[in-house]
Amino acid sequence: MLNVKRLELLLDVVELGSITAAAEKHIYSPSGVSQQLRRLEAEVGQPLLQRQARGMVPTDAGHVLTAHTRRILRQMAAAEADLAEIAGLNRGSLTMGTFPTLGGSFLPLVISRFKKQYPAIELHVRSSRFDDLIEMLENGQVGMSLLWDYEWNRLNPENFALTTVFEDATALIVGKDHRLARRKQVDMGDLAKEEWIVREEEHPVVEVLHRSAQAAGFSPRIAFHANDYQEAQAMVSVGLGIALAPRTAVVNKHPGVSIVSLGASAPSRRILLAHRHDRVRAPAEVAFQSTLLDVARDNSADFR
Amino acid sequence: MLNVKRLELLLDVVELGSITAAAEKHIYSPSGVSQQLRRLEAEVGQPLLQRQARGMVPTDAGHVLTAHTRRILRQMAAAEADLAEIAGLNRGSLTMGTFPTLGGSFLPLVISRFKKQYPAIELHVRSSRFDDLIEMLENGQVGMSLLWDYEWNRLNPENFALTTVFEDATALIVGKDHRLARRKQVDMGDLAKEEWIVREEEHPVVEVLHRSAQAAGFSPRIAFHANDYQEAQAMVSVGLGIALAPRTAVVNKHPGVSIVSLGASAPSRRILLAHRHDRVRAPAEVAFQSTLLDVARDNSADFR
DNA sequence: TCCTCCTTGAAGATCAAGTTAAACCCCCAA
DNA sequence: TTGGGGGTTTAACTTGATCTTCAAGGAGGA
Structure with missing residues (x-):
């Protein structure tokens, strides 16, 4: 496969008209450029430049190859531009x-x-x-x-x-008319007598209830198993019991319930x-x- | 500037699905390919491949880059093909x-x-x-x-x-003694009653006849199917019918026929x-x- | 659990890409 | 004819990227 660096050198030699000028542009020695061009000609098996007294003139093959080189370089520049776009978050x-x-x-x-x-x-x-x-x-x-x-x-x-x-945080859901509905914060210890509404048994909030109840010294009585927090809130709103829920689960509060903080008495x-x-x-x-x-x-x- | 060899490796890894497969294709060690890909990612400053349990999957940037790589490689192949052609044709x-x-x-x-x-x-x-x-x-x-x-x-x-x-232009061929032989130009509309000589059915000039006849409001009656324009002219010359032909097809006019322009009444x-x-x-x-x-x-x- | 497949890393070998220095070529002017 | 200046080329050497080997590590399947 053709070597792109050499192609670029060829292109610059053709466009600038001399090896010396191309070498200056690339900060190479003229000798190095000359050697690369020689190798390129060996690769393609035919002369690409006609050595003339005053600079270089491309042969037919040289013309064809420089034209292709422009396209190749343009394509590579396009690739780099696209990558920069992705890195700059304009794409992805x-x-x-x-x-x-x-x-x-x-x-x-x-x-x-x-x-x-x-x-x-x-x-x-x-x-x-x-x-x-x-x-x-x-x-x-x-x-x-x-x-x-x-x-x-x-x-x-x-x-x-x-x-x-x-x-x-884990919050407490109580009905609007519940005795604790107006409180800013309650402690799990105050809830030993309550009936509880919980999610299905394997749901993590059930474990939260058991652990915090146990820490507060009681064993919760379960009144209902809900399928999601909407159902749980609805049951709380009609007074079937009270419930625990992560704070984020009740940002859309049911109109019939109040959310009360449990402070540090329930795990978050x-x-x-x-x-x-x-x-x-x-x-x-x-x-x-x-x-x-x-x-x-x-x-x-x-x-x- | 991006290194094309590395791009090619990336392309093969993506297409073959694994570093090992790409390494085999290039007769490299997997380690070498892995290192080149790593450098390529460092060059472009972002991940190109997601290392997964089952092979590799390109990231967004990887997708973009492989697409560009295909074009670059195609362009380079085209360059080589053109050079080979010039080389094989002895300059010019x-x-x-x-x-x-x-x-x-x-x-x-x-x-x-x-x-x-x-x-x-x-x-x-x-x-x-x-x-x-x-x-x-x-x-x-x-x-x-x-x-x-x-x-x-x-x-x-x-x-x-x-x-x-x-x-x-499409011209009309009529016999030397035909009533229209002296005319400079005629209209397709004047030819409704004529018998026609045409080329084999799938020849485009047949379609020209049908379309222009239809535009002029008649359906042409076919008298003979000719194999080439020389034969068609010969048949016209003996009065078997008249014919249509591209102007360039009758620059070598048969002595027994006249060529008459159809102006804009037949498509060119x-x-x-x-x-x-x-x-x-x-x-x-x-x-x-x-x-x-x-x-x-x-x-x-x-x-x- | 081992076995296999794959990827990765470290260290070393190899070769191409560059350097310098000197020669060469051609034109031009003295 | 000779010398000079633009430019290119050759030879010999240095250097660094690109490979290799060897070894380790991870994940899936029998």
Whole structure:
């Protein structure tokens, strides 16, 4: 295959009219340029330049080759320009994962700001459950993903590079007419007599309830198993019981309920952004992470 | 500037799906390929490949770069092909295509003048039918070719670079004693009652007849199918019927016929010179084109 | 669990791309 | 004829990129 550097030299010799001029342009010695041209002619098997008293004149083959060289160099310049565009975030795409409660509250804020800031970048979001997110991260279906953990089952930072986005407190949901509805904050210890509405058994918030109840010295009585936080809020609103939920899960509050802080008496979950350690990240991904953390900082009050 | 060898490696890794496969193709060690890719990524300042459990997948930048690489490599292959062609043709030869009617009238004038002007250049002419000419253009058997089209089936200028040489009017051939033999010009409308002599059914001039007859409001009655214009003229001369022909097809007029202009009442065909867009043309080809256009200009009166 | 396939890193060998220095060629002027 | 100046070429050498080998490490499948 032809050597592009040599082609470029040929082009400059033809355009500038002499080996010396081309050598100056490339900060080479004339001798070096001469040798490269000789090799190029050997490669193509025919003379490309006619040595004349005053400089060089291309042969037919030289003409053809310089014309092709212009195209090749133009194509290479185009390639570099395109790469610069991607690095400059005028182009690119990224795919990220999230889970439902954040997909319905925090993430839309991030996406909205990111799209405003980098309108050219194609953004794909996949919402799934925890185990699927881990799998998608591992096999590369998503480049990064939002995840969560509690203090008793921390994610191992050796498996993924983890960045804490914010702490998502556990809040108490009570009916509008409940005796605690007006309180700013209550303690788990005050709730020993209550009936509870929980998510399906294996849902993590159930464990939050059991652990914090146990810490407060009682064993919760379960009145109802809900399928999602909307259903849970509806049941709370009609007085069937009270419930726990991550703060972000109830940013869209049901009109018939009140949200009360539990302070430090209930554990919070950590919201994390994860990506594979071995993955060299594209500029678009780094930019997205930065936007996401900005939004988290700006809106931290709402999730407390 | 990007290193083409590395680009080629990237392309092969992407296409073959693994570093090992690309290394085998190039008879390199996998380690060497891995190192080159790493350097390429360092050069462009961003990841190009995502290392995955099952092989490699290109990033956005990787996709863009491989696409450009294909073009660059294609361009370089074209350069080498052109050089090989020049080398094989002993400096300054060219091959062109034509079709019979021009090969028997216009083209000899061009060749005669060109040989006088450039005696050192070897000239090859291949005469063939339309479809073969297209194929020979595409696979490089001819560097340029004369072609023709009518207004209802124009050649696509995206496929070939086209230069109009001249318009070849459709003329009427009548016997010496025919009622219209003395006329300078007639209209298709005057020919509704005539018997026609045509070329074989799929010949384009048959379509010219049907279209212009239909435009003039009649359906032509066919008296004879001729194999070439000489035969057609002979049949016309004995009064079997009249015929249509491109003006250039009857520059060598049969003594027993008269040629009458049809003005705008019959469509003319366009005579074109075509060459491949991606072909950088040798000086000999450019010179030939220029001579050809000169001859067309000088002799335009004869083809009208 | 081992085995296999693949990728990566470190260290060294090799060869092409550059250098310098000197010669050469051709035209031109004294 | 001779000398000088533009330019190119050759020879010999240096250097650094590009390969290799060897070894380690990771992930999937029997």
